[in-house]
Amino acid sequence: MKRYDALKEILKNVHDELIICNIGFPSKELYSLKERDQNFYMMGSMGLASSIALGLALAQPDKKVWCIDGDGSILMNLGSLSTIGQYTPPNLILIIIDNGCYGSTGNQKTHTCNKTQLEIIAKGAGFESIHLIEGKEEILPKLETLGSGCHFILIKTEPGNAKVENIPLHPISIKERFINSIGKQ
Amino acid sequence: MDTDKKLYDAIKESGINFLLSVPCDMIKGLLEIIDEKKEIMHFSVTREEEGVGVAAGAFLGGKKPSILMQNSGLGNSINAIKSLLEIYEIPIIFIITHRGAEGEKILAQMPMGKITLNLLDCIDVEYIIIDSEVKIDEIVKAVKKSTSFNKSVAIILKRTLWGV
Numbered sequence: 342m343k344r345y346d347a348l349k350e351i352l353k354n355v356h357d358e359l360i361i362c363n364i365g366f367p368s369k370e371l372y373s374l375k376e377r378d379q380n381f382y383m384m385g386s387m388g389l390a391s392s393i394a395l396g397l398a399l400a401q402p403d404k405k406v407w408c409i410d411g412d413g414s415i416l417m418n419l420g421s422l423s424t425i426g427q428y429t430p431p432n433l434i435l436i437i438i439d440n441g442c443y444g445s446t447g448n449q450k451t452h453t454c455n456k457t458q459l460e461i462i463a464k465g466a467g468f469e470s471i472h473l474i475e476g477k478e479e480i481l482p483k484l485e486t487l488g489s490g491c492h493f494i495l496i497k498t499e500p501g502n503a504k505v506e507n508i509p510l511h512p513i514s515i516k517e518r519f520i521n522s523i524g525k526q
Numbered sequence: 527m528d529t530d531k532k533l534y535d536a537i538k539e540s541g542i543n544f545l546l547s548v549p550c551d552m553i554k555g556l557l558e559i560i561d562e563k564k565e566i567m568h569f570s571v572t573r574e575e576e577g578v579g580v581a582a583g584a585f586l587g588g589k590k591p592s593i594l595m596q597n598s599g600l601g602n603s604i605n606a607i608k609s610l611l612e613i614y615e616i617p618i619i620f621i622i623t624h625r626g627a628e629g630e631k632i633l634a635q636m637p638m639g640k641i642t643l644n645l646l647d648c649i650d651v652e653y654i655i656i657d658s659e660v661k662i663d664e665i666v667k668a669v670k671k672s673t674s675f676n677k678s679v680a681i682i683l684k685r686t687l688w689g690v
Contacts, residue, residue, distance in 0.1 A: 361583070381586065383610075384609070384613060384614075385605070385608070385609025385610055385613060386578075386579065386605060386606045386609045386610035388575075388579075389575070389576070389578070389579030389582070389606060389610060390579075391579075392571075392576045392577075392578075392579025392580045392582075392583065393579045393580070393582050393583035393586070393610075394583060395579075395580050395583060396544075396579065396580035396581060396582060396583025396584035396585075396586070396587065396589075396591070397583035397584065397586050397587045398583075398587075399544075399567065399569065399580075399583075399584060399587075400544060400583065400584040400586075400587025400588060400589045401587040401588070404587075418573075418575075418576055418579075420571070420572030420573050420576050421572075421576050421579070423572055424569070424570075424571050424572055424576065424580070427569075427570075428569060512613040512614040512615075513613075513614060513615050515614070516586065516614045516615065516616065519586060520586060520588075523586070523587065523588070
């Protein structure tokens with residue numbers, strides 16, 4: 342399973358969730374698989390996806406917020422796990438697609454492909470539930486059965502990116518349609 | 527009415543309704559008032575750049591967010607200010623205590639203190655300086671301007687504000 346395969350499974354269960362997606366290939370793959378106004382594609386500030394999702398979840402407690410992040414990105418901002426664990430908004434699911442490498446810059450290895458176990462860090466940080474997924478077929482049932490809560494899902498994948506185009510949207514347009522989509526729900 | 531209470535009232539009057547903070551001893555009184563009153567949502571973060579991300583998310587969710595920090599934290603927020611706040615036009619109010627300036631006793635604060643205002647000029651973030659109680663009123667105007675131009679603004683709090 343590569344990131345693209347994992348995303349496909351995740352998106353089978355998406356309804357009205359607001360998605361904050363990590364910069365680079367994760368956003369480009371999401372755009373090619375399921376483009377929608379409720380997707381916030383990050384174009385910069387690597388590492389901050391989970392923080393943006395936390396702010397959104399706290400500000401919009403009645404909306405479901407999914408964050409699609411990566412191992413390289415969350416390793417840049419591990420303090421975010423602690424802050425999310427501290428406030429545990431019951432409408433936030435942090436999904437880390439862990440391919441053990443910096444996939445958008447040439448597949449250089451991250452620390453998760455050796456010793457670092459993000460699921461243990463997340464548990465210590467205070468998430469309400471931790472889920473480690475290693476097979477594609479586990480993704481959909483997991484997402485279907487998770488109730489409200491502050492959940493951490495780690496999906497282990499192989500490295501590799503799909504052949505997808507750049508996102509032809511201006512950041513201001515991504516922001517405006519995202520905000521409007523919240524108003525419409 | 528003391529300085530911290532005046533600051534709090536200005537923050538509230540400006541419409542800021544979502545606060546992030548990394549503490550500084552200059553604003554310990556203000557932080558106490560914020561947590562006592564419970565009128566403004568307040569969350570502590572582990573590092574300033576992280577706070578910029580949380581603030582941006584809160585803005586997407588319809589809040590008017592601000593982050594309280596020392597100027598040392600401005601240094602680790604710059605990439606987020608440029609490649610998140612600027613490109614998406616997300617206006618965040620930075621309330622920054624100016625360490626390493628007038629009345630500073632800690633040597634390590636001095637280098638960052640010396641470059642803080644130049645740094646803000648360099649990254650194109652407008653600022654106002656609050657160095658006495660009479661200037662506290664300027665906060666409301668600065669927040670209004672930030673909202674109408676969709677640009678972040680920095681409110682620099684000097685130690686002289688507290689008369690020391």
